[in-house]
Amino acid sequence: MIATAAAAGAGMVWQPTSNGRLGSGFADVVRLREAGMRVGIGLDDQSCTDISDPFANMRMGLYATRALHTDAAILMPRDVLRMHTLGSAEVLGAADRIGSLEVGKFADFVLVDHRAPSTGPVWDVLATYVLACGLRNLKRVFVGGRLASADGRCTSPLAADADGELHARITRAAAAAGLKPAL
Secondary structure, eight states, X not given: OHHHHHHTTOEEEEOHHHHHHHTXXXXXXXXXXXXXXXXXXXXXXXXXXXXXXXXXXXXXXHHHXXXXXXXXXXXXXXXXXXXXXXXXXXXXXXXXXXXXXXXTSOOOEEEEXXXXXXXOOOSOHHHIXXXXXXXXXXXXXXXXXXXXXXXXXXXXXXXXXXXXXXHHHHHHHHHHTXXXXXX
């Protein structure tokens, strides 16, 4: 099945945290990539991941793959970072517009400060980014070259209403299913 899918040009977006949270199995991305399948890393919403943290998601996938193969060199931080960025854009058929910083592409990027809080000395930039950084190090998010988030806060004027609207919608949907929040 994998060989047939790869030969047909299929790709997949891997969701390591969601797969673990839901107990839905494990994607052996090493085997998939060796078969010629394009693999990206995505991040499901909070219903499947509890905390939508791309750094933790990359680490979860990296650690689980290394454990599965009992080989720390089977997948490297640069591999998961590429799958998370350009690899996902390739799977979605959008690599000509997103996934890397290049002239003519959307300017979607993040500013991460490994010093705040400190992750220690940097010997390998990509390894530090994937293995040591987290949401606490994320300082700015730019979408299309415009500031979308600063220090963990959305910069949109609509952000103030978003949390209340989200909670109201979830509460209504849960109530319709006969559920009540714990608190």
